[in-house]
Every structure is written in structure tokens, then in C-alpha cells.
Amino acid sequence: TQLLEQSPQFLSIQEGENLTVYCNSSSVFSSLQWYRQEPGEGPVLLVTVVTGGEVKKLKRLTFQFGDARKDSSLHITAAQPGDTGLYLCAGWRGAGGTSYGKLTFGQGTILTVHP
Amino acid sequence: DAGVIQSPRHEVTEMGQEVTLRCKPISGHDYLFWYRQTMMRGLELLIYFNNNVPIDDSGMPEDRFSAKMPNASFSTLKIQPSEPRDSAVYFCASSFRRVGAYEQYFGPGTRLTVT
Numbered sequence: 253t254q255l256l257e258q259s260p261q262f263l264s265i266q267e268g269e270n271l272t273v274y275c276n277s278s279s280v281f282s283s284l285q286w287y288r289q290e291p292g293e294g295p296v297l298l299v300t301v302v303t304g305g306e307v308k309k310l311k312r313l314t315f316q317f318g319d320a321r322k323d324s325s326l327h328i329t330a331a332q333p334g335d336t337g338l339y340l341c342a343g344w345r346g347a348g349g350t351s352y353g354k355l356t357f358g359q360g361t362i363l364t365v366h367p
Numbered sequence: 368d369a370g371v372i373q374s375p376r377h378e379v380t381e382m383g384q385e386v387t388l389r390c391k392p393i394s395g396h397d398y399l400f401w402y403r404q405t406m407m408r409g410l411e412l413l414i415y416f417n418n419n420v421p422i423d424d425s426g427m428p429e430d431r432f433s434a435k436m437p438n439a440s441f442s443t444l445k446i447q448p449s450e451p452r453d454s455a456v457y458f459c460a461s462s463f464r465r466v467g468a469y470e471q472y473f474g475p476g477t478r479l480t481v482t
Contacts, residue, residue: 283469294371294458294473295410340410344469354423355471357410 255279256343256358264364265331273326273361275341282344282353284317284324289338289360331365338362369393371474373459379480385447388477391440392461400460400471401434401444410458416442449481 257276265271275284283302287295299308301317301324308315312335314327324341340360346353372391380386392399400415414424419436427434431450436442446453456478460471 293475294460296473297470300470353469355412355469359409 255356256341258339258341258358258361260361261359262362262364264366267332267365267367268330269365271328271331271363273339273341273363275324275326275343275358277322277343279343279345280321282321282346284321284344285342285355286315286324286326287340287342287357289340291337295338295340328363331363333365333367336363336365371459371461371472373457373474373477375477376475377478377480379482380449381482382450383448384481385445386449386453386479386481388444388457388459388479390442390444390459390474392442392459393472394440396461396463396472397439398462398464398471399436399442400462401442402458402460402473403455404458404476405455413444446479449479451481454479454481 255277259274263271283300285300286298288298289295299310299315301308301315304319304321306317312329316325328335338360341358342355344353344355371393374389397418401413402410403413404410411426413426414434415422416436419439432446434444456476458473458476460473462469462471
């Protein structure tokens with residue numbers, strides 16, 4: 253059973269289109285992160301959202317954390333070929349006080365943006 | 368900063384052989400993580416250390432896997448004996464804990480193929 257379900261698994265679009273990737277769970281997370289991974293490299297952190305309902309923008313990328321802190325979305329406006337990659341959501345549980353907590357990753361969404 | 372350094376980048380070995388993966392975390396980071404990534408299971412946490420002490424090894428698949436961190440600048444993940452199902456990309460990540468944010472910095476990974 254996957255704790256974090258990402259959808260869609262694959263997304264192939266044309267340059268200039270908009271897209272949304274979803275990350276859903278039945279569990280509550282203290283915070284949620286989105287990473288981007290390119291072939292042959294490790295994941296790179298894009299954003300951390302902490303508060304339910306929080307919205308963060310990073311240029312053409314908009315990240316939202318659900319009110320109940322169980323889900324999140326990543327929206328890309330006017331996608332470019334350089335956005336191509338694997339997008340991973342990851343949720344933190346149990347973090348606080350002296351506990352580092354545990355980070356659980358979703359399966360990822362492979363995005364391909366064609367010129 | 369050089370980032371997290373992993374070696375080797377690629378490893379091909381025969382079933383039954385011992386494999387040792389190496390990691391140098393970012394200087395000053397006090398947490399170190401080992402992950403495994405496959406198409407089927409995604410990115411899985413194997414074990415993590417805090418100040419060189421193993422904190423959570425519940426993700427280690429079985430006794431064939433062991434990890435050590437003899438000092439703050441070096442860690443190893445050993446598989447003995449290796450099996451074809453161990454073929455995957457193994458990532459090392461490091462982090463320092465800050466209130467409200469847990470940024471993990473990933474290395475480039477070691478692609479392991481066991482034949």
C-alpha cells in the first residue's frame with residue numbers, strides 16, 4: 253500500500269500547456285515537499301509547505317497544501333521543455349521536538365514537455 | 368560546496384559478491400540517509416544516521432544489508448552477498464535540522480546492477 257499516491261504517473265504535453273500533478277493520502281502530514289529529479293541525478297528540493305491551505309509560488313510553479321494536510325498539488329503554467337523530469341512529492345510525519353520524523357515519497361510523475 | 372559525493376557512480380557485479388557503496392555528506396550536516404530507488408517501488412528510505420549514530424534502520428531489506436558511519440564525513444552501505452533483486456539506484460542524502468524545515472540534499476546516486 254502506497255502511503256502517498258501521485259497522479260498521473262506519466263504526463264506528456266506540448267510546450268506552453270498547463271498541467272497539474274496531484275499527491276494524495278489518507279494520512280496527515282506535518283509538512284509536504286516537492287522534489288524534481290533529472291535522469292542520472294538525485295532529487296532536488298523545490299518547495300516545502302507546512303500549513304494547511306498554504307500556497308507557494310516558484311516562478312511558473314504553484315504548490316498547494318490541502319486544508320487537512322493530507323494532499324497537495326503542483327501546477328505548472330506554460331510548461332517548457334526544461335520542466336521535463338520526475339516530480340516527487342514527499343510527506344513528513346512524526347517530526348517535532350527531538351524527533352526528526354520520517355519522509356515518505358510518492359511514486360512520482362514523469363513529465364515530458366515537447367518543444 | 369561540493370554537495371553530497373557518492374562512489375562509485377556505476378557498479379556491475381555478479382550475484383554473491385560483496386558490494387560497498389560510499390558516501391561523503393555535505394560538511395556540517397548532522398543527518399545522513401540511504402535510499403534505494405526502483406521503478407517498481409519508487410524511492411525507499413533504508414536507514415538514517417544522526418551524529419553518526421543509526422536512528423532508524425527499519426527500511427533495511429534484510430541482514431544482507433548493513434550500513435556504517437565511522438565519522439561525520441563518511442558512510443558506507445554494504446550488501447553481502449548481493450542478489451539480482453538488489454539492482455537499483457542507491458542514493459545518499461544529508462541534512463541539517465532546522466525548525467520547520469528539513470531539507471535533504473541528495474547525491475547523484477550509485478547505479479547497481481547485479482547479474
